[in-house]
Amino acid sequence: MGNALNIMLNVVGGLGIFLYGMENMAHAMQKVAGDKLKNVIAIVTKNRFLGVLVGIIITILVQSSSVTTVMVIGFVNASLMNLTQALGVILGANIGTTAVGWLLILKVGKYGLPLAGIGAIIGMFAKTEKGKEKSKLMMGIGLIFFGMELMKNGFEPLRAMPEFVEMFQKFHVTGIGSAFLVAMVGAFLTAVVQASAATLGITIMLASQGLIDAQTGVAIVMGLNVGTTITAFLASFGAKANAKRAAYAHTIINIFGLLWVLPIYGIYTNMIGHIVDPSVNISGFLAAAHTIFNVTNAILFIFLLTPLANFLKKLIPDDEVKVKKYTHLDVRMLETPTLAIEQTKAEVGSIGEDIKLSLEMVKKVIDKNLSKNSDEIAEVFRIEEKADMVQKEVAELNSQILGLDIEQHFVMVTRKNIAICDQYESLTDYAERIMKVYSRLKENDLVLNKYKKEDIFMLHDAVADFFELVNNAYITNNADITMEAVKKSTDITNMYRKARKSHLDRMAREKPKPMLSTGHMDILNYYRRLSDHMLTVVEIMNI
Structure with a gap:
């Protein structure tokens, strides 16, 4: 019992530090790149392909597809961006968020705490606001790596505990049905913590410790794409019809992605295995599965944005005339x-x-x-x-x-x-x-x-x-x-x-x-x- 409690404390502590690091990094990145964000978002009015590129860039900058999507919903609600443009940015956000997966597979966990410490020391002596924010950015990255290291060390003893191994084996993927159920577990976890990076990090740690296999890990990763849409969905409450359409589109796109993968699940995971061998690098395998899934989904939808926008306009009627708003501020x-x-x-x-x-x-x-x-x-x-x-x-x-x-x-x-x-x-x-x-x-x-x-x-x-x-x-x-x-x-x-x-x-x-x-x-x-x-x-x- 004491060993299990120790494991739980390590994992929960690591997860908390990881999430705190993500929040600090995203917050600092937004401040450091604030002026660049303004220039990047201006590109979106050009065409849908540039919109996807903007979504990728902004999500990499702010390290959160949820932040990007909520921001886009705000712009649509303020009539600064039309629905088709917003859908392009959302596709890009789905791709941009996969950068977090590649960051997580870096074998730098032992350097996380020193990096966070150096960032904190630099922040104490920084004289400019920009310098302080850059130090927070460094500290945030260090805390992410340190949190991952704590979670990895916390999960490691589980391999020697038969009851836990047996519990995780229940999530083993054997076919389309079990892949769907496991994906729903991933979606639920992501919806609860409202951070796909956290679910991805936990999945990579479980897989790297051998507690779940590659097939199961991919299913969880597919599910977290669905779960992350809950943030945008909640942000659309009280918004105008077009903003609600953008939020619903985010959910539809990611659910559709899961549905097209499931029938070819075995083929898909085997294809990823030819790119990154899961027996050699399970973390890279999962990161590749996440990236290829979202890139493929974006390619499938990039030519369907106008029909999707028209469908959503029929699904969600225009707003009734309400109190007039005089600005685009939201x-x-x-x-x-x-x-x-x-x-x-x-x-x-x-x-x-x-x-x-x-x-x-x-x-x-x-x-x-x-x-x-x-x-x-x-x-x-x-x-x-x-x-x-x-x-x-x-x-x-x-x-x-x-x-x-x-x-x-x-x-x-x-x-x-x-x-x-x-x-x-x-x-x-x-x-x-x-x-x-x-x-x-x-x-x-x-x-x-x-x-x-x-x-x-x-x-x-x-x-x-x-x-x-x-x-x-x-x-x-x-x-x-x-x-x-x-x-x-x-x-x-x-x-x-x-x-x-x-x-x-x-x-x-x-x-x-x-x-x-x-x-x-x-x-x-x-x-x-x-x-x-x-x-x-x-x-x-x-x-």
Whole structure:
């Protein structure tokens, strides 16, 4: 009993260290490769083959097909990726996850603990965030190897215990039926721990200790491909129809893979045996079986993505109209914070384009003396409402990003995005206020004469030009415009003072109606406030 307890403690301890190492490695890899992920995911829109390549690369980088698939579901849910593109990435993720198997067969278990120790020491003296993350990456790899070594040592005594040998022999594969049952055991274990790498590691350890044979090991490996789909399936709850289709596709693809292997199971394992002899290298045999299975499955499905997408669209009907969402931000993007941050910037940039349109509408309304019920005024109000909602959605997701363990650089970028989004929303507020003043004047049959319009348009053109400079600087990450921005802001302030003086001089001569006079001054003041907020954006960029 004591020996069995000791074995269990070693195996459970090794598994825990292995999983902790995997989590650390994946987390550090995402941070180290964060900017690269952004560039890699942009390729996916090209074609399905590139989509498969993207899935492979991202999964190798983050060391988890589940993370890749959940991320893809987030992108589909946010309408940043269509269903066919997502299916290509999922096929690639299935291939990319097999890299873990080849990592596990390296005979470096005894070096795991020293490697983790070296990583920890380097991390203590690292001065940059990047250096600390690289040390965590090294420590994570070391813990993976150390955990595998502990599991191997833990399983070793089982070979001398008849009751355990007899128990494992019950999982022996003798035909299609038993292969299916063993595969379901692998699927169940993977679904429980939600880590295919853990199931694969345990399978390799059991096989290397002779507790299960090659045929049984392959069946478990086939099953873990089905079990790993549970993560994506759970992530699709509450998602849009297209995201659910992507999750279901992941399950369908992997179940289909198991179904085509089972009828030719003996032929398949014999073929793998000609590539890697299981009697010489059982670990390599299982890793090869895992890789060839997923590569073959991807080849079979790569030409069936469109029919599969069409089938899923029939299986899962389109969503009913629900609460309108104004951005492509999605909580599932928190799996890859760097991409969520980049998408936030794109959303704020989109509001920038709306602001330019809003300013155009404002000038057109005043210039043409349009009705207070004109489409142009309605468009300015619509943009302001949209900016309010974008600000809310940006704040909600990015507040969660700030709660994650991300590099200080990304913390600063996230805070800047939130603050600049607030300033952009304020710009739409002032455009709306100008239109409200104008509408109030129209209601009282008061018209801005050509002198008042000249004052307004002098400020308007300067403000519109200022915003063009500021928005382009934000989009291109060009913070080196402070001197030019301060000059433009100062020029606008001087224009405001000049227009205000002209207005007061005319008041002394003409004695205009009070409402018209105050309305004109309000409009001038709102343009000055627009300039102030634009200068604040530049100041935020330079923090």
